[in-house]
Amino acid sequence: MPAQPLAVSLGDPAGIGPEVVGKCWDYRARLDLPPFVAIGDPRSLAAVWDGPIATIDDPREADSAFDIGLPLLALASAEPDVPGVPSVAGAHCSLDSLELAVGLARSGSASAVVTGPVSKVQLYAIGFSHPGQTEFVAERCGVSSSNVAMMLAGPTLRTVPVTTHIPLADASSLLSTSLIEARARATLRGLQRNFGIADPRLAIAGFNPHAGEGGALGREEIEIIIPAIDNLRAEGWDVTGPHPADTMFHAAARARYDAALCMYHDQALIPLKALHFDEGVNLTLGLPIVRTAPDHGTAFDIAGLDRAEPTAMAAAIRMAASCAAQRAANLHRA
Numbered sequence: 001m002p003a004q005p006l007a008v009s010l011g012d013p014a015g016i017g018p019e020v021v022g023k024c025w026d027y028r029a030r031l032d033l034p035p036f037v038a039i040g041d042p043r044s045l046a047a048v049w050d051g052p053i054a055t056i057d058d059p060r061e062a063d064s065a066f067d068i069g070l071p072l073l074a075l076a077s078a079e080p081d082v083p084g085v086p087s088v089a090g091a092h093c094s095l096d097s098l099e100l101a102v103g104l105a106r107s108g109s110a111s112a113v114v115t116g117p118v119s120k121v122q123l124y125a126i127g128f129s130h131p132g133q134t135e136f137v138a139e140r141c142g143v144s145s146s147n148v149a150m151m152l153a154g155p156t157l158r159t160v161p162v163t164t165h166i167p168l169a170d171a172s173s174l175l176s177t178s179l180i181e182a183r184a185r186a187t188l189r190g191l192q193r194n195f196g197i198a199d200p201r202l203a204i205a206g207f208n209p210h211a212g213e214g215g216a217l218g219r220e221e222i223e224i225i226i227p228a229i230d231n232l233r234a235e236g237w238d239v240t241g242p243h244p245a246d247t248m249f250h251a252a253a254r255a256r257y258d259a260a261l262c263m264y265h266d267q268a269l270i271p272l273k274a275l276h277f278d279e280g281v282n283l284t285l286g287l288p289i290v291r292t293a294p295d296h297g298t299a300f301d302i303a304g305l306d307r308a309e310p311t312a313m314a315a316a317i318r319m320a321a322s323c324a325a326q327r328a329a330n331l332h333r334a
């Protein structure tokens, strides 16, 4: 019996999500992709991609349909979307496809969820109250958003921000020892559960230049970060830091840890995207389901121009399949 397919939401219909998902189907053999079912508006696919669409009603049909066309569970946007021109109808459609994809994974009809890029500002405009898809999926899974970790993963680096989509001016006041510990535990357990790393090594960044220079350049390290590191070590985890962020991402430093825990969004995402933009994957740790996404956004500036690279979406699909397989193997061994 074939494994359940991966559920791939197309994201904002006016962004590059439909194009990169279509291209993943085109290059499925070369990109080594398992069967997946796309979820979204067929018109958004047809507007940017001329491949065959195999509309299905049940994810169980995806496996046999995959050789014929891109399996699609169709959702209609209230209005057809124009590539590069985000709309209210498109924002609703992106949310509906996300909701359906997560529901399929939660019910066991899909082996994992891969989410296409959405526009946060468009979602906020229709009343979306979560900072991003990460927190939405966590809520749907009944997990507190503090207990999940947004991991950005590439071939030579994995990073996790402690604070995520907030104004940078608020980052210091929102950092706490308990939040660092919660993100660190989600990361360490996630490395074990999804990547099969039995004894994961976590490097924790400082917040200030030179990790505070002994307090002369800021006290977050002394008052917030070091107590978290001490508590995590007392639990037996292999945790180091606080490391000056400017010297923890060169090649030799990266070889010394399995993931880097960073204090704010850009501290984590700049090194990852500088090194691995074309193959970076966003993986939510701490959930009962597997959820990945490409590291890039909606790229409205190039939507519909046939310039979108599908490699990060392909990496997200491959990682979702490999994490789901790793979790199944863990269960088998238990």
Ligand SMILES: NC(=O)C1=CN([C@@H]2O[C@H](COP(=O)(O)OP(=O)(O)OC[C@H]3O[C@@H](n4cnc5c(N)ncnc54)[C@H](O)[C@@H]3O)[C@@H](O)[C@H]2O)C=CC1
Residues within 6 Å of the ligand: 016, 020, 116, 117, 118, 119, 120, 121, 133, 282, 293, 294, 295, 296, 297, 298, 299, 300, 301, 302, 307, 308, 309, 310, 311, 312
């Ligand atoms: N997982 C998600 O849903 C994410 C959503 N976003 C959202 O995307 C929107 C736009 O964000 P930006 O900061 O502009 O980042 P972006 O990743 O959409 O675009 C940044 C630059 O990279 C290019 N680019 C992105 N993906 C590409 C691809 N696959 N192939 C070729 N070029 C590519 C774009 O053309 C643009 O010049 C925002 O509203 C943000 O909220 C951003 C990151 C992740």
Ligand SMILES: NCC(=O)COP(=O)(O)O
Residues within 6 Å of the ligand: 131, 132, 133, 134, 135, 269, 282, 293
């Ligand atoms: N910068 C990462 C990003 O925007 C992804 O957010 P999410 O929607 O996956 O939570």
